[in-house]
Amino acid sequence: MTADFDGLSDPKAMRALAHPARLQILNRLGVEESATATEVAEIAGITPSAASYHLRMLAKYGFVEDAPPRGDGRERLWRAVGKPLSVGLLPEDQPEVRDAKVALMAAFRREANREADRALAEVERESEEWRDATVFNRTRVKATAHELIRLHEAIQELVEPYAIRNREKTGVPDGARVAEVQVNLFPVVTRPVPGLPTEDHGLAQHGAGAAEAEQVTGGERSPSRE
Numbered sequence: 001m002t003a004d005f006d007g008l009s010d011p012k013a014m015r016a017l018a019h020p021a022r023l024q025i026l027n028r029l030g031v032e033e034s035a036t037a038t039e040v041a042e043i044a045g046i047t048p049s050a051a052s053y054h055l056r057m058l059a060k061y062g063f064v065e066d067a068p069p070r071g072d073g074r075e076r077l078w079r080a081v082g083k084p085l086s087v088g089l090l091p092e093d094q095p096e097v098r099d100a101k102v103a104l105m106a107a108f109r110r111e112a113n114r115e116a117d118r119a120l121a122e123v124e125r126e127s128e129e130w131r132d133a134t135v136f137n138r139t140r141v142k143a144t145a146h147e148l149i150r151l152h153e154a155i156q157e158l159v160e161p162y163a164i165r166n167r168e169k170t171g172v173p174d175g176a177r178v179a180e181v182q183v184n185l186f187p188v189v190t191r192p193v194p195g196l197p198t199e200d201h202g203l204a205q206h207g208a209g210a211a212e213a214e215q216v217t218g219g220e221r222s223p224s225r226e
Contacts, residue, residue: 008087011100013061017085018100018107021046022054026063027111029080031164031178034067036075082165112182119180133179140188152185159183 008014016022021044028043029035041051055078058064067079087101087108116136123134143151159181160166167176 008085008101008104009093009097010061011096013063014087014100014104016057016061017063018104019054019057020107020111021050022058022063023107023111025051025054026058026080029064029078034070034077034079036077040078115180116182145187148185148187152183155183 017026024044025040028040037051037055038048040055041048044051044054046054055064059066059078063081064078065081067077069075069077087104089098089101093101119134120136123131126134141151161170162181164178
């Protein structure tokens with residue numbers, strides 16, 4: 001969910017999208033051409049009736065729409081509208097809009113982190129080829145705000161030809177599978193310094209622990225093992 005979706009400024013729409021199940025449903029529809037409520041329910045871990053409700057809410061705010069029928073046409077199919085998503089803070093944002101944007105960006109980040117965690121948990125089961133292609137990398141840079149913007153534009157230019165919505169048009173090579181590129185560019189915020197614990201604090205903790213041990217053993221201490 002990157003690039004621009006014209007008009008992610010409606011607080012109600014952003015709050016509707018920030019629901020974890022709806023993000024999973026939208027991600028599923030972003031990969032497949034279309035799906036039923038039952039099919040997306042399996043991905044989101046919810047009932048088909050709950051999935052139908054979430055799909056209707058996504059449709060209400062323009063994120064999904066009805067897809068052409070398949071087979072006998074008895075099942076209702078849904079698809080993503082085809083516009084990638086992005087949200088950013090603007091100086092003129094009203095407080096309600098700003099709060100909704102921050103909540104949605106946090107939801108995006110949580111979902112992205114869960115996706116990366118799943119990949120990391122399964123990386124040893126991948127083939128050598130896919131293990132070599134899997135990268136979790138952090139690089140600290142020194143850059144101006146303008147340079148960071150240019151860096152993002154350059155990365156997007158490299159990634160865009162591989163985006164699913166574009167790859168389907170140009171042809172998908174044999175052996176290709178759905179993969180994810182996560183890009184985070186931000187100024188590092190100084191961490192608060194908690195300071196070192198004092199010796200007295202450590203002794204106080206030790207004393208409290210000893211008192212608790214005496215209470216548990218009825219005042220009789222067991223031999224220590226060092």
